[in-house]
Amino acid sequence: QDANYTIGVAIPAATHGFMGGLNYHARASIERLEATYPQLDFVLATSGDAGKMVNDIEDMVATRNIDALVVLPFESEPLTSPVQAVKEQGIWVTVVDRGLAVPGIEDLYVAGDNTGFGRTAGEYFAKTLKDGDNIVVLRGIPTTLDNERVDAFSAAIEGSGINVLDMQHGNWNRDDAFDVMQDFLSKFDDIDAVWAADDDMAVGVLEAISQAGRSEEMWVVGGAGMKEIIKRIMDGDPQLPVNVTYPPAQIATAIEMTALGLVSATPVSGRFIIGSQVITPENAEKFYFPDSPF
Amino acid sequence: MSKLAKSSPRKFNLHVLGPLLALVALILLGASLNSNFLGYGNVTNVLARSAFIGIIAVGMTFVITAGGIDLSVGSMAAFVAGVMILAMNALIPILGVGVPLIVAGMGVALLAGFLAGFMNGFLIAKIRIEAFIVTLGSMGIYRSLITWLSDGGTLSLNFEARSFYRPVYYDGIWGVSWPIIVFAAVAILGELAMRHTPFGRHCAALGANEQVAKYSAIKVDRLRMGTYVLLGVLVGLATIMYVPRLGSASGSTGVLWELEAIAAVIIGGTVLKGGFGRVWGTVIGVLILSLIDNILNLASIVSPYLNGAIQGVIVILAVVLQREGKSAK
Amino acid sequence: MSKLAKSSPRKFNLHVLGPLLALVALILLGASLNSNFLGYGNVTNVLARSAFIGIIAVGMTFVITAGGIDLSVGSMAAFVAGVMILAMNALIPILGVGVPLIVAGMGVALLAGFLAGFMNGFLIAKIRIEAFIVTLGSMGIYRSLITWLSDGGTLSLNFEARSFYRPVYYDGIWGVSWPIIVFAAVAILGELAMRHTPFGRHCAALGANEQVAKYSAIKVDRLRMGTYVLLGVLVGLATIMYVPRLGSASGSTGVLWELEAIAAVIIGGTVLKGGFGRVWGTVIGVLILSLIDNILNLASIVSPYLNGAIQGVIVILAVVLQREGKSAK
Amino acid sequence: MTLVLQADGIIKRFGPIEVLHGVDFDLTAGQIHALIGENGAGKSTMMKILGGYLSPSEGQLMLDGVPVQFKSQKEAEAAGILMIHQEFNLALQLTVEENIFLGREKRSGLFLKHSAMRDEARDLLARLDCHVDPRTRVGDLSVSDRQMVEIARALGRNARVLIMDEPTAVLTNRETDMLLDQIEQLRNAGTAVLYTSHKLDEIRRIADLVTVLRDGGHIVSRPAEGFSENDMAVAMVGRELSDLFPAKAKPQEEVVLEVENFTVPGRMENASFRLHRGEVLGFAGLVGAGRTELMEGIVGLRPATGSVKVMGNPLQQGSVLAACKAGLVYLTEDRKDKGLLLGKNLTENLTLLALDRFGSLRIDKQAEDRALSQAIDDFDIRVKDREMNAGSLSGGNQQKLLLAKVMLAEPEIVIIDEPTRGIDIGTKQQIYEFISALAAQGKSVIVISSELPEIIGLSGRVIVMGRGHIAGELSGADITEDRILRLAMGVGEDTKETA
Numbered sequence A: 001q002d003a004n005y006t007i008g009v010a011i012p013a014a015t016h017g018f019m020g021g022l023n024y025h026a027r028a029s030i031e032r033l034e035a036t037y038p039q040l041d042f043v044l045a046t047s048g049d050a051g052k053m054v055n056d057i058e059d060m061v062a063t064r065n066i067d068a069l070v071v072l073p074f075e076s077e078p079l080t081s082p083v084q085a086v087k088e089q090g091i092w093v094t095v096v097d098r099g100l101a102v103p104g105i106e107d108l109y110v111a112g113d114n115t116g117f118g119r120t121a122g123e124y125f126a127k128t129l130k131d132g133d134n135i136v137v138l139r140g141i142p143t144t145l146d147n148e149r150v151d152a153f154s155a156a157i158e159g160s161g162i163n164v165l166d167m168q169h170g171n172w173n174r175d176d177a178f179d180v181m182q183d184f185l186s187k188f189d190d191i192d193a194v195w196a197a198d199d200d201m202a203v204g205v206l207e208a209i210s211q212a213g214r215s216e217e218m219w220v221v222g223g224a225g226m227k228e229i230i231k232r233i234m235d236g237d238p239q240l241p242v243n244v245t246y247p248p249a250q251i252a253t254a255i256e257m258t259a260l261g262l263v264s265a266t267p268v269s270g271r272f273i274i275g276s277q278v279i280t281p282e283n284a285e286k287f288y289f290p291d292s293p294f
Numbered sequence B, C: 001m002s003k004l005a006k007s008s009p010r011k012f013n014l015h016v017l018g019p020l021l022a023l024v025a026l027i028l029l030g031a032s033l034n035s036n037f038l039g040y041g042n043v044t045n046v047l048a049r050s051a052f053i054g055i056i057a058v059g060m061t062f063v064i065t066a067g068g069i070d071l072s073v074g075s076m077a078a079f080v081a082g083v084m085i086l087a088m089n090a091l092i093p094i095l096g097v098g099v100p101l102i103v104a105g106m107g108v109a110l111l112a113g114f115l116a117g118f119m120n121g122f123l124i125a126k127i128r129i130e131a132f133i134v135t136l137g138s139m140g141i142y143r144s145l146i147t148w149l150s151d152g153g154t155l156s157l158n159f160e161a162r163s164f165y166r167p168v169y170y171d172g173i174w175g176v177s178w179p180i181i182v183f184a185a186v187a188i189l190g191e192l193a194m195r196h197t198p199f200g201r202h203c204a205a206l207g208a209n210e211q212v213a214k215y216s217a218i219k220v221d222r223l224r225m226g227t228y229v230l231l232g233v234l235v236g237l238a239t240i241m242y243v244p245r246l247g248s249a250s251g252s253t254g255v256l257w258e259l260e261a262i263a264a265v266i267i268g269g270t271v272l273k274g275g276f277g278r279v280w281g282t283v284i285g286v287l288i289l290s291l292i293d294n295i296l297n298l299a300s301i302v303s304p305y306l307n308g309a310i311q312g313v314i315v316i317l318a319v320v321l322q323r324e325g326k327s328a329k
Numbered sequence D: 001m002t003l004v005l006q007a008d009g010i011i012k013r014f015g016p017i018e019v020l021h022g023v024d025f026d027l028t029a030g031q032i033h034a035l036i037g038e039n040g041a042g043k044s045t046m047m048k049i050l051g052g053y054l055s056p057s058e059g060q061l062m063l064d065g066v067p068v069q070f071k072s073q074k075e076a077e078a079a080g081i082l083m084i085h086q087e088f089n090l091a092l093q094l095t096v097e098e099n100i101f102l103g104r105e106k107r108s109g110l111f112l113k114h115s116a117m118r119d120e121a122r123d124l125l126a127r128l129d130c131h132v133d134p135r136t137r138v139g140d141l142s143v144s145d146r147q148m149v150e151i152a153r154a155l156g157r158n159a160r161v162l163i164m165d166e167p168t169a170v171l172t173n174r175e176t177d178m179l180l181d182q183i184e185q186l187r188n189a190g191t192a193v194l195y196t197s198h199k200l201d202e203i204r205r206i207a208d209l210v211t212v213l214r215d216g217g218h219i220v221s222r223p224a225e226g227f228s229e230n231d232m233a234v235a236m237v238g239r240e241l242s243d244l245f246p247a248k249a250k251p252q253e254e255v256v257l258e259v260e261n262f263t264v265p266g267r268m269e270n271a272s273f274r275l276h277r278g279e280v281l282g283f284a285g286l287v288g289a290g291r292t293e294l295m296e297g298i299v300g301l302r303p304a305t306g307s308v309k310v311m312g313n314p315l316q317q318g319s320v321l322a323a324c325k326a327g328l329v330y331l332t333e334d335r336k337d338k339g340l341l342l343g344k345n346l347t348e349n350l351t352l353l354a355l356d357r358f359g360s361l362r363i364d365k366q367a368e369d370r371a372l373s374q375a376i377d378d379f380d381i382r383v384k385d386r387e388m389n390a391g392s393l394s395g396g397n398q399q400k401l402l403l404a405k406v407m408l409a410e411p412e413i414v415i416i417d418e419p420t421r422g423i424d425i426g427t428k429q430q431i432y433e434f435i436s437a438l439a440a441q442g443k444s445v446i447v448i449s450s451e452l453p454e455i456i457g458l459s460g461r462v463i464v465m466g467r468g469h470i471a472g473e474l475s476g477a478d479i480t481e482d483r484i485l486r487l488a489m490g491v492g493e494d495t496k497e498t499a
């Protein structure tokens, strides 16, 4: 109860649903911890691009003398050396979700599993769809993690005879997804399923499908477990058979473990991978956070 | 403008037809690439999508013609949508789900748009700050306000309210959906206002030479302010069409709409420095822009990564076509 | 502009001091919020990171003074960075990791910047297309080219090469890091060029009245083109400072830099419609912008969601201060 | 006497319209050749062709006897041919010095020699007895000062051929004298000068040779000796001119405009005067007297203090619209920057001020068209094509269009600042008749003019301003050049000086 600690948290800005959720969980856990541990102080910075994130981290070190840094790298490569620099100053580093380009910098690594995310979804498609069925895929904002997901997905449906009619970027954005799906629908007369890869996009996709009156024809798998979507899965919506988790709450885990490491002697270093699970109507309840914005 | 002034009749034609040609070319291209392109479904989709940007771009035409610019429309739209959704959700207990609720929501949207436009207009016309700076500022302000209101996530309209409101985007009369009808109405009124009313004349005069406008007994400040207020209200109107589509608003709503709207205006032949505006051109500009996206999706010719590049090239080409006449000079 | 023309000396002073006051105010605010604010570390950080936008904004000052605009600088920077990285990675086998490699990389960056600027300039000055459209187009083009080059991911410099190159951002002489030195040099040269060379004058003349410039035996097209080329080269220079910092480039590199650069220029007192430019003002504008970010990090005053709003307000205020003089008229 | 520049059979067409039909013309070193003609006769066009700004559709230019084609004005300038435009050619945001040296800055190595240029600029202006600070922005100068800068700029580059298109249109006599002296010096130094003006007395004074154009055709070229002003006028207009000034109408008692200690801060102070129905009131004064500012203040174009009553009702300050509605309009002296939208067509310019008369909601285009036709004959505007831009009207015709625009608002009180600036003698007469006709109809007119004969010929009463104050008032027989000048310069009866 003697020493005071400052923990810096750097995460991407809430530019789409998932990050919104992540921001929410980050702030929630910070409030919780500040309440329980008066000697803890938090600096939260959200940034719209890698450069800004580096600025934020520099500022935390230079002006807020942080004792620990929890960072969700906007991109792995550009943040590697800056975070390394932080580490070299003897500051505890927790990396969340996106690993740095050079292994072994961070003390603690908490991450969702992008490859797993894509694979799990792919496996579900492979096992549910028949040979020769057609699907379309909506991709996110062009980034490494989007590539990882899509590659894993493609690998998983490899050889299942499912043919991917088209892949376009919906940028994890409802409106873009809506437009793209509308065009898919006018382009292809036979679509059996859609991998929307993100629940924000799923919302747009579902809207486009119902507008075209083809709801019976195809089902949609989104991702990351947005509350509205989970709700519909709980209610057994035939269009939304399952969902794949990519828990935005991982940031909370990371922050809490870091805090724990500082205030208590508990050894917390290591790697914690939070695998992606399939949400089904049966298990949906335990993924449902009604008051999260996501 | 001086260039425009010089372009002699013959050249002027090409200058006028430029955007039209580009549009036709795109339509032919689309039709050749995909048989469904000219199908009822796709045409409706494209037109309905164009409505938001389109309605806004018509307002932008007046702002630019009067020598101004507004970078804030995109985030303004997101903000207005957010406010509208919050208001409607809050009003459900009182009004219940029904026409009154929708009307109330629309009222809120228009009012919010009006106020937002008024703010911009006031700072620009009365306090005399560069329009670019004012609207760059308000762009940031509205964007972060909506993110804040939505707590970084998404504001969604109550489910019943939404299902009740939905038809405003998806239905229409005689198979023409409402957004298209509203867009058409706004475009026609805009064209009339620009070409046949003192307001349009005065906007052009103001953009061409503020001094002359002043000496011609035009209330310059009020006029300039008027253009921004008009734009604000039209943003509100666009929002009214937008919200029923997905029933939600978030920090990522309407990102880059401002650039699209301005691009549409310029492609349409309005002069960026002001003094000459053409509403019908703007409409064509909007259609060109949304057709590009549509075609790129319909015919996945190239790596989707390159879509942006193709867009850029086409936009430039569309304007080259139009400028041909002038470049000769 | 006519407003500016009329602003009488007394008012002009406030107009000149405006941005300076805003800057001082921000510094005081920062110092009061956090004791480390004026510390060597923080000051260095802020100045060094201002360098990218700063170097670009100096070039932008000339473009805008000459009556142009360039929206493509942000994605141009990303593209140039990408090309530079690819080139360096490719050259390692030949040149090995060492000074020659760095020099070669720098050469590539400057060349790429030059060519990009040339493209813009050519389309604008020779083909006579609205600068806004050309650069909006090339903005899209470069953005999607870098996304394509990096295959949607990130292009990163070979790790040894990076560690060798890193000092170019982080080290310097007498504790002043290179980006700061380069930025200062560019700013000083820019100020000289604007105030004390025919080039600067001619830019102002061109922005003020193209006819007059033409009739004064100024090679208008070449001049206009020159401003864009200069800007392109400066973008290349900025990239040279940027790459060693992050060692990578991706589709999200340099997003919105164009707006920041333009904002800095306008905040600095340069007239958006052209005819009058002030390089030192631009420098102040840049510092104001990066101080805002810095201060928001210094003290978590509000929800980070609202940062954008605060930024917007301050930007507008900074210009209000400056426009005060005029608003009186 | 050596021929420098010759033009044979110059024909110029703009689109389908032919505006010059085979004009022959030559310029001799050390000679002042005057080109005169009605508005729209083609003087400026001819000059632009000689100056390399326009290329002839047909015909041949010869420099020192060798055929030349100027691809651009730069080539002409390289050949030592310089032109001062009728419409200014200055960048308003730039300073006087920057404008004077634009394109030919003095530099040492890379850098500019500021002080050198500033000093030379000051000297050049001093030669014209114009004492503006070279560091002021041209935008902040009065029209007349701008003209001086334009001239100084040409003087600065010692040219072989100097073409001057109505340089004195915006100058007062005093400034004009200065300029004419300079021109004579240049002639004596062997420069070939081409000069045009609608002030025939100037022509008489300096011209060696006079060429008359009418509707783009060459009428005569003859030595200035024995070419009387009247003969010139006749040759230009093609008919006998009756007396220039019509009889003065008798003002009525009713006071339509009453101005009480009116002040435009920094420009002029404490003016009070009354205007009667049916009166023509002249405002005289040297440049910078503040007449323009006073009037701009009255109609609400400049922040000002003091009371203005129109028809006995106080006028809402600071609103041009209110003034216009009250029947009080002002016609600016600065036609290019404040009067007309040069890039817009005639109709839009004509109806801009009185647009509400053409439908408050929907503009009645037919009515506008009729208005244009009406204006074209009322004011005898020479338009070749109704769709042309105001900018491509000849200077004088622009002035007429501006006049028509203002009169379209059917004002009770008109303030006309420099009504005949750049207008040919024939048209002047028309305008004078028009003004007194207005007065006869019971409208009231204020005429600001730097041309004393005009003031004297038109006004029943003259208010003289000097240095921002009302220096005095003259009426009836007291209105003489001499007394006006004395008041304007504030010199007593005895000391007879001509500054």
Ligand SMILES: Nc1ncnc2c1ncn2[C@@H]1O[C@H](COP(=O)(O)OP(=O)(O)OP(=O)(O)O)[C@@H](O)[C@H]1O
Pocket (backbone or CB within 6 Å): D014, D017, D019, D037, D038, D039, D040, D041, D042, D043, D044, D045, D046, D086, D382, D383, D384, D388, D392, D393, D394, D395, D396, D397, D422, D424
């Ligand atoms: N760019 C143009 N396009 C069409 N017509 C033009 C153009 N420039 C001049 N004109 C026409 O050519 C004729 C001659 O014009 P110009 O300016 O030479 O007359 P001017 O003798 O200078 O008259 P002023 O004494 O009023 O200056 C006018 O009828 C004018 O309308």
Ligand SMILES: Nc1ncnc2c1ncn2[C@@H]1O[C@H](COP(=O)(O)OP(=O)(O)OP(=O)(O)O)[C@@H](O)[C@H]1O
Pocket (backbone or CB within 6 Å): C006, D139, D140, D141, D142, D143, D144, D145, D267, D285, D286, D287, D288, D289, D290, D291, D292, D293, D333, D450
């Ligand atoms: N637009 C302007 N901006 C700043 N100063 C001006 C402007 N116009 C005129 N002035 C100055 O105001 C004073 C009066 O202007 P102006 O010369 O118009 O007076 P005037 O009596 O109307 O003379 P004239 O109309 O014959 O030119 C002069 O010192 C002039 O330099």
Ligand SMILES: [Mg+2]
Pocket (backbone or CB within 6 Å): D043, D044, D045, D086, D165, D394, D395, D396
């Ligand atoms: Mg003329």
Ligand SMILES: [Mg+2]
Pocket (backbone or CB within 6 Å): D291, D292, D293, D333, D417
């Ligand atoms: Mg005057």
